[in-house]
Amino acid sequence: MNIKQKIEQITPAMIEWRHSIHEKPEVAYQEKDTSDFISKKLSEFGIEVHQGIGKTGIVGIIKGKNSNSKKTIGIRADMDALPMTEKTNLPYASKNEGFMHACGHDGHSTMLLGAAKYLAETRNFHGTVYCIFQPAEEGGNAGAKAMIDDGLFKKFKIDTVWGIHNWPGIPLGQAVIHEGFAMAGGDIIIFTIEGKGGHAAQPQYSNDPMVAAGLTITALQSLISRQLDPFKNAVLSLTKIEGGSAFNVIPDTITIGGTLRSTNTIIRDDMLKKIKKVALNACAISNCKVNIEIRPGYPSTINDKKSAKIASEIFKNTFGEASINVKETPTMGSEDFSYMLEEKPGAYIWLGAGEDAEKLHSAYYDFNDALLPIGAEYWANLAETILVD
Ligand SMILES: [Zn+2]
Ligand SMILES: [Zn+2]
The missing domain is CATH 3.40.630.10 (Zn peptidases)
Structure with missing residues (x-):
């Protein structure tokens, strides 16, 4: 048999x-x-x-x-x-x-x-x-x-x-x-953007983390298209955003989260470095600080x-x-x-x-x-x- x-x-x-x-x-x-x-x-x-x-x-x-x-x-x-x-x-x-x-x-x-x-x-x-x-x-x-x-x-x-x-x-x-x-390899990335909250009618006294979050998202989404070799592959999807408690209060903090998928560790390390740089700079425009946590996923x-x-x-x-x-x-x-x-x-x-x-x-x-x-x-x-x- x-x-x-x-x-x-x-x-x-x-x-x-x-x-x-x-x-x-x-x-x-x-x-x-x-x-x-x-x-x-x-x-x-x-x-x-x-x-x-x-x-x-x-x-x-x-x-x-x-x-x-x-x-x-x-x-x-x-x-x-x-x-x-x-x-x-x-x-x-x-x-x-x-x-x-x-x-x-x-x-x-x-x-x-x-x-x-x-x-x-x-x-x-x-x-x-x-x-x-x-x-x-x-x-x-x-x-x-x-x-x-x-x-x-x-x-x-x-x-x-x-x-x-x-x-x-x-x-x-x-x-x-x-x-x-x-x-792909997949990592979770969490950005905690810290500004200075205040009255929605007096933004001049605040450092608005909401604007910093907007700039960060937009800047990050041009990273793969402009800074990665077109013959190499990665995906960055920002999938979570949290923050704010009222319509008339600028919040202190906004959190953004998402995932980076990459095809090898060289691309992964390079993209993570660039993501950090872009987020720091985008937040600096609005006088905000950003803490970036990387939770490594599967290679x-x-x-x-x-x-x-x-x-x-x-x-x-x-x-x-x-x-x-x-x-x-x-x-x-x-x-x-x-x-x-x-x-x-x-x-x-x-x-x-x-x-x-x-x-x-x-x-x-x-x-x-x-x-x-x-x-x-x-x-x-x-x-x-x-x-x-
Ligand atoms: Zn499954
Ligand atoms: Zn399975």
């Missing part, structure tokens, strides 16, 4: 596991039942399980036939859900009120569980497969970083890392594999070129030439698998969930179960292709 046939046999079980995980969504670092469910399954498959890495993270270790081989790979899935209310009315819809698997991490975990079952039963490779189930990908909670800080790459000798995210809007089963930049997700090529080859060999989508551009969204890719070479691929599929983070979204065997088969082929003598 070949990989495809074996995975087909596992698929009905995968669908059940996926629905079980879907029913009990848990958010960042609270993935206790999810982590227990996955660990129990891994143990049942005869896999060595390490729980509690990065709080609720798991590493499952599968050794191949030739135990002398030092070759290894790390396959990563995320486990966390989102703090939102599901509206799908599915029979297996969320039973945890106010929480929902709206990004398909239930499916990502299940694809890896399916592959783990196959790999543990066949062990048709030489070396070691590390199955990494990480917590807290969503909301800037950086579960991947938590696992790394907790010794993921020190405790386990992992040579390369691999990830999948399902992608609504792309034809079902097609893979998008970027050679290099895949997703850019950058695939190793060689690994991206390997992933493409495996995908083509497994599912045919047409299964590779070369039309999709990278996105300015961000992803914390980037932390793992900063430490180890590897590739993060998008797997098409269907052109008309409900978008990620929608209250009506549901992971497409047709992807379960595709993802599991890709993982199985990846292990058996890379881990040879």
